[in-house]
Amino acid sequence: MVPLSSSLHILQPRLDLYMKPLLSPRKLLFCRTFCSIASAPSPTENGGGGGRSGALVPAPEMERIDVNPPKGTRDFPPEEMRLRNWLFGHFREVSRLFGFEEVDFPVLESEALFIRKAGEEIRDQLYCFEDRGNRRVALRPELTPSLARLVIQKGKSAPLPLKWFAVGQCWRYERMTRGRRREHYQWNMDIIGVPEVTAEAELISSIVTFFKRIGITSSDVGFKVSSRKVLQEVLRCYSVPDELFGKVCIIIDKIEKLPTDVIKKDLKSAGIAEEAVQELLQLLTVKSLTKLEEKLGHAGEAVTDLKQLFWLAEKFGYSEWIQFDASVVRGLAYYTGIVFEGFDREGKLRAICGGGRYDRLLSTFGGDDIPACGFGFGDAVIVELLKEKGLLPDLGLEVHDIVCALDHDLLGPAATVATILREKGQSVDLVLESKSLKWVFKRAARINARRLILVGNTEWQKGMVGVKILSSGEQFEIKLNEL
Template identity: 50%
Template sequence: LKKEAAKAAKAAKKAEAKGGTPAGPAISTEPPSGTRDFFPAEMRTRNWLFAKFRETARQLAFVEYDAPVLEAEQLYVRKGGEEITQQMYNFTDKDGKAVSLRPEMTPTLARMILSLGGKVLLPVKWFSIPQCWRFETVQRGRKREHFQWNMDIVGEASIAAEAELLAGVTSFFKSVGVTSADVGIKVNSRKVLAAILKMYGIDDDKFEAVCVIVDKLDKIGPDETVQLLRDAQVSDEAARKIVASLSLRSIGELQELVGEHPVAADAMREMKELFALAEAYGFGDWILFDASVVRGLAYYTGIVFEGFDRKGELRAICGGGRYDKLLSLYGSPTVVPACGFGFGDCVIMELLQEKGLLPHLEPEVDFVVCPFNAEMRLHAVQVAATLRAAGYAVDVLLANKRADKAFSYADRVSGRRMVFVAPDEWDKGSVRVKDLRLERSEEEKLADRGIELPVAELVAELSRIGVAPQREERGA
């Protein structure tokens, strides 16, 4: 026993020397690399952003859906050498099944639509705000977990669907104070690149691999893009011509390059229609043609778009496009047209922070109820319950505090008013309410006796003098 005790004591000293405890090593207080903790202040900001996402989606008559964060790995393993396949958080579960934390939501949407069979009437307009996971390099605006606002229209082949999505994106930007001088949206079509590759003799089986490479152009530059195309068995001459063609910035320039190529002609017709719809919607000043935008995911088939910071300091803010073949890839017996976008929370938060557009949000506490002493606690709880039932956010002092300490606590939790439950007033069937929003010294706060209101009609009296719950005041 003495030997065991000595051994345990030695282990304890060793653990303490390393900053641990006798029970084990010290636990890091940091979240895993690339992930985030959301403390109350950050959570308020996140909820505000999500509320803006939801408000925009509902204005355009989209309905919300959700799904498990864990999916079958097979759902994401597609052809085309996408980076997303190498970035998955995937593992084998205890049933021996290959699963993955979702890296994106679109495949899940496709799975859900297919699961309904013929029971869903198309088109549908769905949105979600899922958390997504990708093991990638952590940098500004890029995490290994992020939330992504998705809006998708499934079952509509016309370009009006893309226009509706872009109307949603620009409406959101306007709702948070971002203008077309701050942000633009680059528009292109995968069909344009397909036509260019045909012109330069590139086989169809290289198309998706070329898209993945071209999508990196802004990040790696033209020379490295040419080299990657060479590595993909594209000739040096063709690689240089492809990269040069990606500098096109107008549909007129594109027309000159591709002439009457049928695939390109179809793409130009669609884009002209999209630009006309953009003017009708009122967001024509937000969008511009850019032949270099192709998006890196293999499933895109037509128009693609990407929101960008006009100052060029941030990575893509959002992106999306048409993916008419995805449901067929997953087993749909017929082609189901679809388009959508993803809008991550990280980059937009960076942009709003930089421009001073994030609101300062305090906790929503309408009342702090303060019992005069321990004997008044039951009565204070009754008052709090009455106010809560009427929709007010109410905090109750859980321990007896002096008046100055009670005021300090109310200030810390951003309480708007204090309700004092004291013997003298309670014997008369009333409580005393003080407004804490006024700029006053501690002495003035203590001296202010507030107003006396009857307990039996407390809610009615508060309504009469215009004291509504904060959520009602801001229309929540």
């Protein structure tokens, strides 16, 4: 390396002038203006024939298009895309740490796939239509039915257990609230082929690991845990038919959103006797395993599974994150055992994530049942929580080098320099036009460039370029093959 000289030396006063604001960069605000340009039609397009060919024809007035995304959906400009990539990067890294493999499915699925799983009532929440082949299709509202379809398709060619995860876009037409949109992305992790509670314990551990990575603690978030078997044991005592179980769970899942009188009325309308309704509502107030055991005894599957899960939580090291809550049943009908929900301890947000065991889902689609459990974790609520806690990361654009030609005739050599650096793995912003140094320094500040590479005529003839370290102001010349 040699000190900056030759043609670059002449520019030294200007380099020094622009270095001071660069060393203390401020965020620049840019306003982007969109305009519509309407082309005037030719005379023939305007009716043709008799008019003079040189006559001016007024351009038709074009209706301005709505530049907002459809209601309930989002654009991802660069700053939002950086946040999304950061979040999804943690989803994928945690999944990798736990030995899961990534899968994906079509965003567009057969409408019957979701109606078979959730019943006709879900049709009102689907973005569905008939395609040109007269097939009823829908944008997926969740990922689990697609997962079940793929597991059935693979059959015995996929050795168990399967540990799969996916990060996919989902669509659900419903009322929007904070953290709930009609379009969202969901992180799913599923374990197929493990009947033991160790699978649920592993899944909760993975979510806890994710929270810790992004700065969320057990004082911010907890998990409410219960089991569908708790309700089953109570309903069996009152000879409630098994076919009513799913409907009861859907009603009870709304217990925090609706008055108790409404829940009672809905349960009675579903065919549940008054005595059974009272017993159910009393049971749903239980918040400890000890009290649950007093009511159900210690021999039932529900208590056994839950005690095993809490024991495993100690071994995994997340006991302070979980608590028993009999009111958690999850609204989806396919759950069969332990269920859990991640919640904001301040109570400002809806459920952050949720999941559980679904051992009988595959038979719903005509396959053989396989023990399975999993969870879904949406992207919208966690971003709201990070905002609440002041934990959103500062994710400005970062570029290694900005390369600038000092003369228009040197744009080609500047492109060569950029290519050499990119082949070495450097991120490079090449100035594509002849621009003033003032513009270049502002650009460097906006993209957080680390170095400025200047291609000057005298230096290029010697096989060298000028380099300026933007954080310190140090500058020097260096041979191209040493760059």
